[in-house]
Amino acid sequence: MSRLNEENVALAHEIISRYPRKKSALIPLLHVAQEQEGHVTNEAMEHLAELVGVTPAEVLGTASFYEMFKFEPQGKYMVNICTNISCQLVGGEELLHHAEKTLGVRPGGTTEDGMFTLEDVECMAACTEAPCLQVNYRHEYRLDNSDFDKLIADLRAGNRPEIPDHGTLGAVRQHIPADRMAGIESPETAGTPAWFASRTAQSN
Amino acid sequence: MATNAYVPHAAGYVDNEGVKIVSSRFPYEDSYTLERSLATGGYEGMKKALRMAPADVAALVKDAVLLGRGGAGFPAGVKWGFMPPVWPRYLVVNGDESEPGTYKDRLLMERDPHQLIEGCIIACYALGLNTCFLYVRGEMPVAQERIAQALNDAYDAGLVGKNIDGTDVSIDIVLHWGAGAYIVGEETALIESLEGNRGMPRLKPPFFPAAKGLYLKPTIVNNVETLANLPWLMINGSEEYKKYGSERSPGTRMLAISGHVKRPGVYEVEQGKVSFRDLFYGENYCGGITDDNDLKMFIPGGGSAPWFFEEQLDVLLEASEVGPAGSMLGSGAIVVMDETTDAVRACLRVVRFFARESCGKCTPCREGTTWEEKVLQRILDGHGRPEDIDLLLEIGANISPGVYPVAAHPDSGLEAVPFPPKQTTICPLGPSSVAPITSAIRRFRSEFEAKIANGSASEETHELSGTSA
Ligand SMILES: Cc1cc2nc3c(=O)[nH]c(=O)nc-3n(C[C@H](O)[C@H](O)[C@H](O)COP(=O)(O)O)c2cc1C
Numbered sequence: 001m002s003r004l005n006e007e008n009v010a011l012a013h014e015i016i017s018r019y020p021r022k023k024s025a026l027i028p029l030l031h032v033a034q035e036q037e038g039h040v041t042n043e044a045m046e047h048l049a050e051l052v053g054v055t056p057a058e059v060l061g062t063a064s065f066y067e068m069f070k071f072e073p074q075g076k077y078m079v080n081i082c083t084n085i086s087c088q089l090v091g092g093e094e095l096l097h098h099a100e101k102t103l104g105v106r107p108g109g110t111t112e113d114g115m116f117t118l119e120d121v122e123c124m125a126a127c128t129e130a131p132c133l134q135v136n137y138r139h140e141y142r143l144d145n146s147d148f149d150k151l152i153a154d155l156r157a158g159n160r161p162e163i164p165d166h167g168t169l170g171a172v173r174q175h176i177p178a179d180r181m182a183g184i185e186s187p188e189t190a191g192t193p194a195w196f197a198s199r200t201a202q203s204n
Numbered sequence: 205m206a207t208n209a210y211v212p213h214a215a216g217y218v219d220n221e222g223v224k225i226v227s228s229r230f231p232y233e234d235s236y237t238l239e240r241s242l243a244t245g246g247y248e249g250m251k252k253a254l255r256m257a258p259a260d261v262a263a264l265v266k267d268a269v270l271l272g273r274g275g276a277g278f279p280a281g282v283k284w285g286f287m288p289p290v291w292p293r294y295l296v297v298n299g300d301e302s303e304p305g306t307y308k309d310r311l312l313m314e315r316d317p318h319q320l321i322e323g324c325i326i327a328c329y330a331l332g333l334n335t336c337f338l339y340v341r342g343e344m345p346v347a348q349e350r351i352a353q354a355l356n357d358a359y360d361a362g363l364v365g366k367n368i369d370g371t372d373v374s375i376d377i378v379l380h381w382g383a384g385a386y387i388v389g390e391e392t393a394l395i396e397s398l399e400g401n402r403g404m405p406r407l408k409p410p411f412f413p414a415a416k417g418l419y420l421k422p423t424i425v426n427n428v429e430t431l432a433n434l435p436w437l438m439i440n441g442s443e444e445y446k447k448y449g450s451e452r453s454p455g456t457r458m459l460a461i462s463g464h465v466k467r468p469g470v471y472e473v474e475q476g477k478v479s480f481r482d483l484f485y486g487e488n489y490c491g492g493i494t495d496d497n498d499l500k501m502f503i504p505g506g507g508s509a510p511w512f513f514e515e516q517l518d519v520l521l522e523a524s525e526v527g528p529a530g531s532m533l534g535s536g537a538i539v540v541m542d543e544t545t546d547a548v549r550a551c552l553r554v555v556r557f558f559a560r561e562s563c564g565k566c567t568p569c570r571e572g573t574t575w576e577e578k579v580l581q582r583i584l585d586g587h588g589r590p591e592d593i594d595l596l597l598e599i600g601a602n603i604s605p606g607v608y609p610v611a612a613h614p615d616s617g618l619e620a621v622p623f624p625p626k627q628t629t630i631c632p633l634g635p636s637s638v639a640p641i642t643s644a645i646r647r648f649r650s651e652f653e654a655k656i657a658n659g660s661a662s663e664e665t666h667e668l669s670g671t672s673a
């Protein structure tokens with residue numbers, strides 16, 4: 001049973017309503033699917049195809065382009081270490097090697113207890129705080145080997161409750177109350193906003 | 205606040221003296237809340253704009269010469285003028301920041317989301333459109349949360365959405381988020397991604413977004429920092445704006461200086477007033493090279509930029525100075541490398557990034573970047589062949605024909621070749637992979653030769669255990 005659950009179907013409809021074309025909602029919806037199961041399942045992709053009105057192959061076509069979507073179960077915590085240039089210069093690769101030894105896995109691998117998946121990744125927009133990593137996309141800055149060991153111990157001990165399990169992105173979602181929305185229209189029917197026409201006429 | 209102070213809650217940001225156009229709220233710990241924003245003049249620029257005619261707002265932005273902060277440095281006001289009188293039209297905000305070395309849009313989104321939202325409304329109003337998409341990089345959940353909360357609060361407060369601030373103006377801003385792909389930062393790929401597709405660039409022409417963008421309707425794509433300038437600009441006017449920075453590049457830039465400096469950080473700096481030397485060695489900025497080592501080279505504008513050296517230290521920080529000197533200011537990403545840096549290893553790391561991130565649409569880029577990476581890897585590992593140096597240059601010439609932009613080197617009689625490079629590809633990603641190669645080989649050819657000559661005698665390999673996905 002890995003179609004979207006009832007709550008997420010409602011959420012999916014709300015997300016879709018914010019786009020002029022349904023397919024535009026696909027990437028946010030794939031994140032919702034990944035949040036529910038920890039990875040993106042075939043059933044979820046079939047369900048999303050129904051929701052946005054495309055074929056399942058088109059959903060997979062989109063999903064498979066993006067690195068964040070995983071099609072197999074992942075560790076509870078994705079540990080992504082940056083080895084790009086700013087990090088490399090101050091020890092990013094050495095940190096990755098230390099992580100490999102500590103966790104006993106190579107990049108892409110998951111520890112046997114299912115706690116950690118290790119990845120070596122590209123620049124994560126924290127270059128001045130190098131070497132750095134993300135745990136489920138939450139940044140940790142200027143780490144040495146002992147900082148890394150402490151981080152792993154803390155995660156194992158459940159001392160980092162602010163970091164959600166893999167799959168969850170933002171804990172806060174956008175919500176536009178119906179009576180506050182200006183109105184999203186299809187590109188086929190939308191025209192010039194009335195306010196623009198009147199204000200432009202006034203100033204001429 | 206003391207000069208030169210790190211601001212703990214805004215990791216990396218350094219609060220130093222000087223005008224603050226986009227980072228003025230960073231020192232406040234609660235800078236991302238609506239309360240703090242409103243208490244410090246938030247949404248005043250928007251309210252002022254809504255009392256003006258849309259065309260007058262656009263004229264003000266054009267007069268201010270607000271150069272795009274996403275990389276290409278094109279004036280926002282001029283780009284806005286390219287929109288044909290066709291509706292619907294869209295504004296898409298580029299918050300996909302992922303150019304190696306770049307760290308400023310994430311700070312702007314996490315630390316002051318209301319400033320960005322206000323900037324978006326001002327732009328939408330000037331452009332006469334009512335739907336804006338704010339595309340935030342997938343790997344930035346904190347930025348997504350802060351913007352989501354800020355939008356929810358602003359909608360509730362009547363500052364976004366229907367009848368903004370009690371006027372007839374109604375504009376929606378929709379938070380959208382990506383899922384990991386550097387190339388999606390390129391504006392036509394961003395649009396493809398926003399349509400729910402694989403994020404591959406479109407061939408330009410005919411698809412210049414201003415004419416045919418999202419759903420093939422006129423679309424303006426602007427960078428986060430570009431739009432974050434608008435509230436200040438509206439409140440203070442273009443004359444005041446032009447008092448800062450230089451004539452050709454008014455205002456400030458958010459610059460991230462990383463690598464081998466004593467005080468790496470993100471600094472808001474007036475354009476064209478400060479040189480790289482001031483930035484690296486000035487007590488007000490980075491305070492010198494790590495361990496007082498010698499500088500070997502630096503990247504002035506992100507992984508895609510050709511490298512600079514000692515001779516370029518006095519170039520001023522503005523696009524119109526850096527371009528003719530053979531590189532680009534790009535996304536304000538400055539990476540400093542000292543004498544301990546292995547030029548081949550650094551070159552490989554940047555090239556490897558482009559090989560991993562190539563979208564695969566054009567053959568010279570897809571095949572070429574992979575090939576470049578393999579050849580560099582074998583040189584580094586001690587398996588290089590004498591012909592490899594020429595091979596690297598030849599592969600590069602297939603992606604970017606002609607003389608590649610380069611910095612001057614008076615000692616070897618080399619003159620600067622101005623930016624940008626030519627391309628056989630759909631977008632500039634492929635040609636960007638050539639920058640580190642030509643930069644490193646022209647300057648440090650002997651290091652490549654030594655590695656090849658020593659062959660497998662070199663004692664260590666630097667092979668990254670990572671997968672080359
Ligand atoms: C490969 C590539 C990656 C890019 N990445 C980004 C990016 O992450 N953020 C950004 O604002 N612009 C990026 N750009 C530039 C955009 O295409 C576009 O020029 C910019 O968003 C326009 O905004 P501006 O005029 O306000 O600078 C990239 C361009 C290329 C070719």
Ligand code: SF4
Nearest residue numbers: 563565566569629631
């Ligand atoms: S140059 Fe590379 S990244 Fe750009 S469109 Fe071609 S293959 Fe894709």
Ligand code: FES
Nearest residue numbers: 082087123124127
């Ligand atoms: S290079 Fe590691 S965060 Fe940018």
